[in-house]
Amino acid sequence: MLNNKKIKAESELANNISIIVSEYATKNAVSFILHKNSIVIAKKDLEITSVITEILNKKFKKIDIK
Numbered sequence: 001m002l003n004n005k006k007i008k009a010e011s012e013l014a015n016n017i018s019i020i021v022s023e024y025a026t027k028n029a030v031s032f033i034l035h036k037n038s039i040v041i042a043k044k045d046l047e048i049t050s051v052i053t054e055i056l057n058k059k060f061k062k063i064d065i066k
Contacts, residue, residue, distance in 0.1 A: 005065045012063050020055050024048065 021033055036049065
């Protein structure tokens with residue numbers, strides 16, 4: 001039962017992150033966004049993880065595990 005709740009909460013979190021990343025890409029004219037582990041070399045100023053995390057924390061204070 002608890003495992004199902006965890007899976008549901010993780011799914012909700014992933015969905016929220018996806019929405020935020022999509023909105024960020026639209027607002028900032030970003031053509032594509034890659035997972036950090038898919039990149040060999042990149043400029044540090046292209047890193048948006050902290051920005052996305054900050055937006056996520058402001059928009060979603062908590063995720064209820066039901």
